[in-house]
Amino acid sequence: MSRAKPVSPRVTMDDLAKEAGVSKMTVSRALSGNPLVKPSTRERVCKIAEVHGFRVNVAARNLRQRSTRTIGVVIEMTPSHDRSMSEPYPLSLLGGIMQELTSNAYNMVLTTLPLFVAAPPAVDGLILLGQGMNEDAVESVQRAGMPYVIWGSVDGNEDHVTVGSDNVTGGRIAAQHLLAQGRRACAFVGDATHLEIADRLRGFGEAMVDAGACVVGAVPSAFTQEGGYQAAQVLIAEGARIDGVFAASDAIAMGVIAALREMGRSVPHDVAVIGFDDAPGAALFTPPVTSIRQDWDRGGTLLAQKILALTKGAKPISETMPVQLKLRIS
Amino acid sequence: MSRAKPVSPRVTMDDLAKEAGVSKMTVSRALSGNPLVKPSTRERVCKIAEVHGFRVNVAARNLRQRSTRTIGVVIEMTPSHDRSMSEPYPLSLLGGIMQELTSNAYNMVLTTLPLFVAAPPAVDGLILLGQGMNEDAVESVQRAGMPYVIWGSVDGNEDHVTVGSDNVTGGRIAAQHLLAQGRRACAFVGDATHLEIADRLRGFGEAMVDAGACVVGAVPSAFTQEGGYQAAQVLIAEGARIDGVFAASDAIAMGVIAALREMGRSVPHDVAVIGFDDAPGAALFTPPVTSIRQDWDRGGTLLAQKILALTKGAKPISETMPVQLKLRIS
DNA sequence: TTGAAAGCGCTAACAA
DNA sequence: TTGTTAGCGCTTTCAA
Numbered sequence: 236m237s238r239a240k241p242v243s244p245r246v247t248m249d250d251l252a253k254e255a256g257v258s259k260m261t262v263s264r265a266l267s268g269n270p271l272v273k274p275s276t277r278e279r280v281c282k283i284a285e286v287h288g289f290r291v292n293v294a295a296r297n298l299r300q301r302s303t304r305t306i307g308v309v310i311e312m313t314p315s316h317d318r319s320m321s322e323p324y325p326l327s328l329l330g331g332i333m334q335e336l337t338s339n340a341y342n343m344v345l346t347t348l349p350l351f352v353a354a355p356p357a358v359d360g361l362i363l364l365g366q367g368m369n370e371d372a373v374e375s376v377q378r379a380g381m382p383y384v385i386w387g388s389v390d391g392n393e394d395h396v397t398v399g400s401d402n403v404t405g406g407r408i409a410a411q412h413l414l415a416q417g418r419r420a421c422a423f424v425g426d427a428t429h430l431e432i433a434d435r436l437r438g439f440g441e442a443m444v445d446a447g448a449c450v451v452g453a454v455p456s457a458f459t460q461e462g463g464y465q466a467a468q469v470l471i472a473e474g475a476r477i478d479g480v481f482a483a484s485d486a487i488a489m490g491v492i493a494a495l496r497e498m499g500r501s502v503p504h505d506v507a508v509i510g511f512d513d514a515p516g517a518a519l520f521t522p523p524v525t526s527i528r529q530d531w532d533r534g535g536t537l538l539a540q541k542i543l544a545l546t547k548g549a550k551p552i553s554e555t556m557p558v559q560l561k562l563r564i565s
Numbered sequence: 566m567s568r569a570k571p572v573s574p575r576v577t578m579d580d581l582a583k584e585a586g587v588s589k590m591t592v593s594r595a596l597s598g599n600p601l602v603k604p605s606t607r608e609r610v611c612k613i614a615e616v617h618g619f620r621v622n623v624a625a626r627n628l629r630q631r632s633t634r635t636i637g638v639v640i641e642m643t644p645s646h647d648r649s650m651s652e653p654y655p656l657s658l659l660g661g662i663m664q665e666l667t668s669n670a671y672n673m674v675l676t677t678l679p680l681f682v683a684a685p686p687a688v689d690g691l692i693l694l695g696q697g698m699n700e701d702a703v704e705s706v707q708r709a710g711m712p713y714v715i716w717g718s719v720d721g722n723e724d725h726v727t728v729g730s731d732n733v734t735g736g737r738i739a740a741q742h743l744l745a746q747g748r749r750a751c752a753f754v755g756d757a758t759h760l761e762i763a764d765r766l767r768g769f770g771e772a773m774v775d776a777g778a779c780v781v782g783a784v785p786s787a788f789t790q791e792g793g794y795q796a797a798q799v800l801i802a803e804g805a806r807i808d809g810v811f812a813a814s815d816a817i818a819m820g821v822i823a824a825l826r827e828m829g830r831s832v833p834h835d836v837a838v839i840g841f842d843d844a845p846g847a848a849l850f851t852p853p854v855t856s857i858r859q860d861w862d863r864g865g866t867l868l869a870q871k872i873l874a875l876t877k878g879a880k881p882i883s884e885t886m887p888v889q890l891k892l893r894i895s
Numbered sequence: 896t897t898g899a900a901a902g903c904g905c906t907a908a909c910a911a
Numbered sequence: 912t913t914g915t916t917a918g919c920g921c922t923t924t925c926a927a
Contacts, residue, residue: 245710245920247920247921248920248921248922249920249921257897257898258897258898258899259898259899259920259921259922260897260898260899260922260923261896261897261898263921263922264896264897264922267922271896271897272896272897273896273897276896276897288708288710290685290708290709290710291685291920291921292628292919292920292921293685293686293687294624294627294628294631294633294687294919294920294921295628295903295919295920295921295922296920296921296922297624297627297628297687297903297921298622298624298625298627298628298903298904298905298919298920298921299902299903299920299921299922299923300903300921300922300923301624301903303624303687304684304686305674305686305687326656329675333675333677337676337677337679337680340680340683340684341684342674342675342676342680342684342686343674343675343676344635344672344673344674344675344686345659345663345672345673345674345675346667346672346673347663347667349667350667350670350672353670354634354670354671354672355620355621355623356623356633356634356635356672356674357623357624357627357633357635357687378618378620379620380575380618380620489849515846516845516846516849519819519846519849519850519851520849521849521851575904577903577904577905578904578905578906579904579905587913587914588913588914588915589904589905589906589914590906590913590914590915591912591913591914593905593906594906594912594913597906601912601913602912602913603912603913606912606913621904621905622903622904622905624903624904624905625903625904625905625906625919626904626905626906627905627919628903628904628905628919628920628921629904629905629906629907629918629919630905630906630907630919631919
């Protein structure tokens with residue numbers, strides 16, 4: 236039994252109004268629960284709306300109310316199967332954002348920078364995930380002329396509101412962890428053109444120097460296991476004598492570990508490896524990967540709270556979130 | 566230097582028209598690249614628009630064009646850190662959808678069922694991820710009176726377009742794999758109230774029976790490692806003598822393996838375990854988890870293609886996608 | 896408690 | 912090549 240839907244000529248409030256013998260306005264009030272309308276009227280109108288399967292035209296409402304109750308989230312690239320745990324910004328950041336937007340009855344539209352430029356969605360504000368290597372991202376978002384917040388490095392730029400983890404301290408913690416194990420010849424693997432990664436490297440280097448040690452190598456790497464694998468090979472090929480590695484992400488760390496092992500170095504015996512993010516999977520790896528945990532969930536919540544505040548004319552401030560050592564085996 | 570933005574009284578096409586000494590219409594045409602406008606006029610208009618930082622009001626355009634170039638994706642629950650690899654529908658399904666929508670210049674709004682009901686976003690069509698245990702989902706989406714497609718079990722219901730993996734065959738393959746290893750006493754772990762999971766169990770059972778074996782136990786489980794862990798304990802506590810387990814997802818499989826090991830059963834020696842999804846992490850687990858791979862990416866692409874086709878008045882058909890054994894150690 | 900008027904800002908359709 | 916007219920469907924504002 237196929238209940239075919241005559242989707243075509245949507246019924247409008249005008250139609251309902253005629254049928255109910257009231258004005259369009261009364262229909263609008265009745266359906267939106269305005270207490271001014273007489274209960275009997277409301278009931279009648281609602282029943283007629285129900286019968287006709289009426290849905291308000293959201294586009295029309297958005298135009299009239301000058302608000303879409305929708306926030307845009309600009310992500311840098313499209314997630315895919317192989318990358319799902321290796322992206323710089325994981326699902327859980329989106330999860331935090333979504334949680335908070337949802338509980339404020341806001342919708343979330345996902346977009347990429349090119350799409351945002353080519354086909355801007357109707358939104359009241361924007362969350363930009365990552366400053367990116369190019370300043371394009373921030374600039375394009377600024378051009379849109381609407382409120383926005385950024386996930387990334389808090390850089391004291393008063394122009395915009397930023398939320399991010401304390402990457403510098405994260406780097407320091409990684410260094411202290413390795414130093415505490417007696418490691419002295421440590422390398423860094425990760426793409427430091429990325430602002431957040433640069434912060435991690437900076438903190439790492441500072442703490443090393445503070446302890447009279449130093450970073451014996453820094454190799455760029457994509458945010459993937461494969462990237463870490465290759466970077467470790469480069470590191471060893473260069474003849475670096477290392478007993479510790481700080482990887483910019485857990486996926487990278489896993490790749491590094493795999494490469495080290497293939498080259499006959501045991502982890503953590505010969506080389507200790509610490510990652511970043513506390514990605515799901517880090518704990519399952521063999522050996523379980525020691526990591527610096529970011530609170531993605533709270534990050535997402537903060538981003539959403541701040542963009543909502545901005546759309547309401549408030550002036551939220553940038554915020555840096557603490558990170559935490561997750562001690563495991565590697 | 567803070568270039569504060571006077572966000573307030575947005576400039577409209579009317580304003581530009583006055584300044585350029587042309588009509589609103591010409592401004593609209595010029596900015597949308599309509600070839601009818603004289604190049605010199607277009608240039609003048611565009612320059613003025615640029616100077617004023619003009620952005621079209623997308624809500625107004627949406628209303629007028631009766632299209633939002635946006636597709637809604639209804640997900641069952643909010644993703645979070647712990648669940649990121651254990652959800653029934655992972656990031657990569659969204660990735661496939663996003664890829665396809667993006668290349669058609671469509672935006673994607675993520676929503677949940679309650680939010681969709683409470684604050685419907687302005688969209689031209691819907692993708693529903695999962696039929697859910699409650700029929701609510703499908704019904705709520707139908708009520709919206711707009712085109713939709715569903716990810717899940719293709720059930721011959723002509724009312725809607727569905728895309729999904731061939732779960733029945735997936736179950737058969739799992740059975741054949743275990744049987745080929747000489748396993749005869751196999752159990753199933755997973756929530757069979759979920760339509761797709763029920764299909765997997767059905768195929769599994771059929772193939773077992775075909776081979777003269779049978780399913781010695783079926784324990785429900787949430788889509789998490791924790792769920793699998795508990796289910797395996799139940800299974801053993803019930804005294805089941807098993808040498809094989811088919812888990813409804815890889816996360817569940819990992820939990821099952823962990824529990825079996827703690828109880829002194831070795832995997833795969835005493836008990837072989839096969840999962841489903843080929844989740845990232847399955848290959849990294851110890852032992853690497855044998856799995857049935859779903860092509861999430863293609864699934865997402867198909868969903869997007871079909872919903873776009875529907876919004877254009879075409880009549881796409883439901884589609885079932887093949888699955889594939891990923892042979893590993895477990 | 897209800898209604899009438901007046902747009903929100905844009906673009907399809909037709910006219911010039 | 913440009914302009915005029917007429918809404919898209921809703922809600923704000925003001926009047927009754």
